[in-house]
Amino acid sequence: MLSLPPLALYVHIPWCVRKCPYCDFNSHRAPEALPQREYVAALLADLEQDLPLVWGRTVTSVFFGGGTPSLFSGEAIGEFLQGAAARLRFRPDLEVTLETNPGTVEHDRFDAYARAGVNRLSFGIQSFDDGCLARLGRIHDAAQAERAVKLAQDAGFSNINLDLMYALPGQTTAMALADLERAIALDPAHLSHYQLTLEPGTPFARQPPAGIPEGDDAWDMQEACQTRLAEAGYAQYEVSAYAREGRQCAHNLNYWRFGDYLGIGAGAHGKITLPADGTILRRWKLKHPKTYMDAAAGDARIGGDEHLAAERRPFDYMLNALRLREGFPLADFEARTGLARATIAPKLADLSERGLLDVAEEWVRPSELGWRFLNDVMAAFLP
Numbered sequence: 001m002l003s004l005p006p007l008a009l010y011v012h013i014p015w016c017v018r019k020c021p022y023c024d025f026n027s028h029r030a031p032e033a034l035p036q037r038e039y040v041a042a043l044l045a046d047l048e049q050d051l052p053l054v055w056g057r058t059v060t061s062v063f064f065g066g067g068t069p070s071l072f073s074g075e076a077i078g079e080f081l082q083g084a085a086a087r088l089r090f091r092p093d094l095e096v097t098l099e100t101n102p103g104t105v106e107h108d109r110f111d112a113y114a115r116a117g118v119n120r121l122s123f124g125i126q127s128f129d130d131g132c133l134a135r136l137g138r139i140h141d142a143a144q145a146e147r148a149v150k151l152a153q154d155a156g157f158s159n160i161n162l163d164l165m166y167a168l169p170g171q172t173t174a175m176a177l178a179d180l181e182r183a184i185a186l187d188p189a190h191l192s193h194y195q196l197t198l199e200p201g202t203p204f205a206r207q208p209p210a211g212i213p214e215g216d217d218a219w220d221m222q223e224a225c226q227t228r229l230a231e232a233g234y235a236q237y238e239v240s241a242y243a244r245e246g247r248q249c250a251h252n253l254n255y256w257r258f259g260d261y262l263g264i265g266a267g268a269h270g271k272i273t274l275p276a277d278g279t280i281l282r283r284w285k286l287k288h289p290k291t292y293m294d295a296a297a298g299d300a301r302i303g304g305d306e307h308l309a310a311e312r313r314p315f316d317y318m319l320n321a322l323r324l325r326e327g328f329p330l331a332d333f334e335a336r337t338g339l340a341r342a343t344i345a346p347k348l349a350d351l352s353e354r355g356l357l358d359v360a361e362e363w364v365r366p367s368e369l370g371w372r373f374l375n376d377v378m379a380a381f382l383p
């Protein structure tokens with residue numbers, strides 16, 4: 001029953017100018033001279049060896065994530081994309097996103113990214129309040145962030161996402177709404193609105209800054225922001241994602257629909273369906289940039305391989321699909337997990353009875369109540 005879903009390509013760039021105290025992404029302080037050529041060569045060697053996992057399939061999106069991919073030149077990004085296009089079949093309307101820190105870009109960069117084939121930019125803005133930005137340890141202020149977005153628009157980019165965080169130390173709902181006004185004024189196609197989380201092992205988790213809105217306060221802030229975004233024409237389609245009509249992120253939608261993706265680069269994770277073997281393979285790469293580059297030409301680059309056990313698949317599926325407001329078709333659950341809907345029917349019935357899920361003949365989606373307690377709904381599918 002397992003069948004092939006769409007395939008995406010994730011490329012990790014593991015360096016930042018400096019590490020933000022709230023962030024647990026695989027990112028390392030960039031050395032004076034960034035080894036861009038060596039890293040691109042390592043990425044292509046890594047990709048080359050993963051190819052047998054995806055023979056004959058078409059890639060629907062590419063996402064350069066980080067870290068800070070905008071530390072790389074357009075030429076380096078272009079070299080990777082050309083190398084990848086020679087090895088993989090790209091869909092003609094391929095979405096190619098590059099994550100950008102507004103503190104790292106100057107004018108010519110955006111033209112070079114466009115020439116390289118990038119057609120979507122995602123800016124890490126976080127806030128337009130200089131006090132908040134300073135408390136978050138960001139390397140840019142609000143004016144720089146606005147300037148960077150306008151430079152990208154001048155270079156012809158129209159498919160732009162802005163990342164904002166809310167529930168920041170000392171932030172009120174009025175301040176969060178003021179951030180949204182500045183974001184909306186830039187007219188992006190997409191907005192990601194993340195609640196600040198204290199990730200274990202980060203300086204913020206060790207010593208939480210004072211005044212972080214929690215519980216009902218954070219929820220109220222989220223609801224006020226969601227209402228404002230809806231008024232401005234940005235519909236929430238996922239827990240943290242808002243888009244203008246037709247501007248949802250194809251790459252992230254593929255994750256949430258439990259699609260497949262190759263993960264290339266230091267610490268990158270991939271998920272590949274292998275219907276002939278009846279398995280779903282999760283593969284991740286060595287985390288440290290130097291160790292990864294040294295190992296990229298062989299099997300040693302692989303940090304681990306795991307075949308996703310049948311018992312675990314419902315939970316992994318729900319962890320993604322229930323994040324979508326639209327929920328999921330039961331036929332997709334069957335095709336992408338290889339399990340019959342009967343395996344989750346008792347849980348669906350229970351959650352529907354408790355008012356947490358709306359379950360129709362062919363479709364499942366979180367109810368208003370379920371949306372509020374999403375983590376509990378997901379946890380119900382743990383083996």
Ligand SMILES: C[S@@+](CC[C@H](N)C(=O)[O-])C[C@H]1O[C@@H](n2cnc3c(N)ncnc32)[C@H](O)[C@@H]1O
Nearest residue numbers: 022023066067099100101124163194195196197
């Ligand atoms: C890889 S970063 C984006 C590009 C670039 N590294 C930057 O920060 O400008 C991805 C996004 O995740 C979000 N993020 C990171 N750590 C977070 C946390 N602890 N809580 C909530 N959102 C977080 C931020 O909005 C950030 O822009």
Ligand code: SF4
Nearest residue numbers: 016019020023066067
């Ligand atoms: S710039 Fe982005 S990836 Fe880098 S440390 Fe800050 S939030 Fe994390």
